[in-house]
Amino acid sequence: MITVEKSDPFSPDSCSLVEKLSAELAAITGDSGKSNFTIDSMDGDRSLWVLARNEKGDATGCGAIRPLTENIAELKRMFSDRSAPGVGKALLNFLETSAKNMGYTEIWLETRHVNHKAVNFYKNNGYVLIENYGPYIGRNEAVCFSKILRD
Template structure:
C-alpha cells in the first residue's frame, strides 16, 4: 500500500529521489539539460509529497506558487522499478488536493518531449496543453500543460 507524506524540500528521501530524477533527465535531455537545471533548485520548496511502499521512498513530486492563484508542479519522479503501479498518479492527486486546500485555482507544469510517460500521466490526469510559459517560451523540447482545480461540492 502506498503511503503519501507531505513534507518540504529538506526531506532526505525527497533529495535522494531528486538526485535520481536529475540523473535520468541528464540522460534524456542530453545537451539541453543545463538549461533546465537552473529552474529546478531545491531551495525552500514548502510543498513536497513523498510516496512510500513498505517504508521505502519510491516517488515524489512538489509544487510552488507560480503566480497568484496558480501553482507549478515540479520534480515528479518514480523509481523505475516501481513504475506502472499508480504511484505517480497518487502523488499528483495529493499535490492537487494540497493546492486546493490552500485555495489555488490551477496547476501548471512543464515537462519534456523526451518524457512520454510523464506526458501520458498528465493527459490522463486531466491536464490540457497550453502555450509554453515563462522561461519555457520558445523552447522546442518543452511541453507545458494546465489543469483547473475546481473544488467539488459534496
C-alpha cells in the same frame, strides 16, 4: 499501498530521489532539470514538498508545488522510481488536493516533448496543452500543461 505525506526536501530520502530524477531526465532529455528548480523555492507558505512511500516505508517518489501566481501552482520534480504501480497517480492526487486546499485554482507544469511517459501521464490525468510560460517561452523542446482544479 502507497502513502504520500509532506516531507523535508533536504532529507536523505528526498535528496536521493531528486538525484535519481535528475539522472533520468538527463538520460531522456539531455537536461537534469535542476536549472529551473531549487530546494530553496520550497520555503514559501504556499509551497509543498511531498514523498510517496510503499507499505515498507521506503521512499518511492517525490513531487512539489510552488506558487506561480496567486491562483496558479506550478508542479515540479514529480518522480516515481516505478518500484510499485500507482506512485505517480498517488503523488499527483495528493498534490492536486493540497493545491486546492491552499487556494490554488489551477496547476501548470512543463516537461519535454521527448519525455513520452510524462507527456502521456499528464494527458491521461486531465492536463491540457498550454502555451509555454516563463522560462519555457521560445523553447521548442518544452511542452507545458495546465489543469483546472475542481471540487
